[in-house]
Amino acid sequence: MEDSTSSSDELKKKKKKEEDSEHEKKKKKKNYNNKKGALGWVEWLRGWMYVIHEMLFQRIMASHLQNPIPLPPVNDLTCIVTGSTSGIGREIARQLAESGAHVVMAVRNPKAALDLIQKWQNEWSGMGLPLNIEVMELDLLSLDSVVRFAEAYNARMGPLHVLINNAGIFSIGEPQKFSKDGYEEHLQVNHLAPALLSILLLPSLIRGSPSRIINVNSVMHYVGFVDTEDMNLVSSKRKFTSLVGYSSSKLAQVMFSSVLHKKLPVESGINVVCVSPGIVHTNVARDLSKFVQAAYGLIPYFIFSPQEGSRSTLFAATDPQVPEYCELLKADNWPVCAFLSQDCRPTNPSEESHNVETSYKLWEKTLEMVGLPLDVVERLLEGEQVACRYGADSTD
């Protein structure tokens, strides 16, 4: 009798457990269905208004800026500029070098960079000391290459004062492509690889402190949306277009930078800033049809030259007030990192970038994708060595 009572109790417990787990499953499913799968149309419309506003009024908004923008003394700075063979990055590297900084051009085509240095040295000769500028190879489509670059730079045991993550792609109209690491190319070049580079270079940034990480972002992040369960944009939830790939990668960069900004204590002296360069006439439009490229060149009044487009990044990289502003945001526990618009004024990044829960999920997902442990920043700040899944003895 006792046996049958206890087994009936057992059964009841089991049934209750099953019911609970069924309820839990239903709740999870409901949450999943309720979860936002894309930008709401009001946010989407507002995002496009920002883009159009920038396109039409950037010149008026930036009319208070000189061109080129005057820089404070930079003789003591060492700056890495990724993607400095073309467009905005090329201008940034040249102006920093001509103002006396030590510049490392981090590029995938070292021959093109060496030719540029030769040209700049010739143009500069007789104007002062030769430019202090060098080339290191970096291909953001290969995470192995990113690790090799960071290891080679850190091995110098020298300081890094400014890392400018400028290189980027917007493969307009092209079909979806994946890197050899298996990641959608916009995601890898515009977000994953710069994120990995920023973290791996922390030991050098610590040596250079006060130092800065500047991410050349875009007003297009206002129309971006990040789904951490579909970073590669392969589910049927969202159809891939280069616009979706580009805008999502730029939003991912703002969200990742916001978490990094919070994880770096004020005492570290390292600040993270995202900037919008404006709408700039560069090679970024290289994939547009010849007709559209011609039209692009016909509207110079609205579109910035690369020199004009370099101003917000150069300001973010060198202005003495920028660290104070970043520290203020930290003290206020502001959910996003500093974002400067093309007119060098602080601005609020997109509403979606304020989604702290998604930002932290994206942080974890990004570290998992680039092969780093979740406590990597804390460990590097402690002076520990941290291994990455990529880079080990690879030679490609």
Ligand SMILES: NC(=O)c1ccc[n+]([C@@H]2O[C@H](COP(=O)([O-])OP(=O)(O)OC[C@H]3O[C@@H](n4cnc5c(N)ncnc54)[C@H](OP(=O)(O)O)[C@@H]3O)[C@@H](O)[C@H]2O)c1
């Ligand atoms: N132009 C605009 O209107 C605009 C607007 C908003 C934001 N932005 C952002 O500004 C940044 C600079 O773009 P840009 O307009 O100056 O374009 P760009 O003229 O096409 O320059 C892009 C640079 O990135 C480099 N790059 C591309 N893929 C790379 C890779 N896998 N590894 C290493 N470097 C790579 C390119 O190298 P190669 O020369 O070897 O190709 C080039 O030097 C990008 O982040 C872009 O998203 C531009």
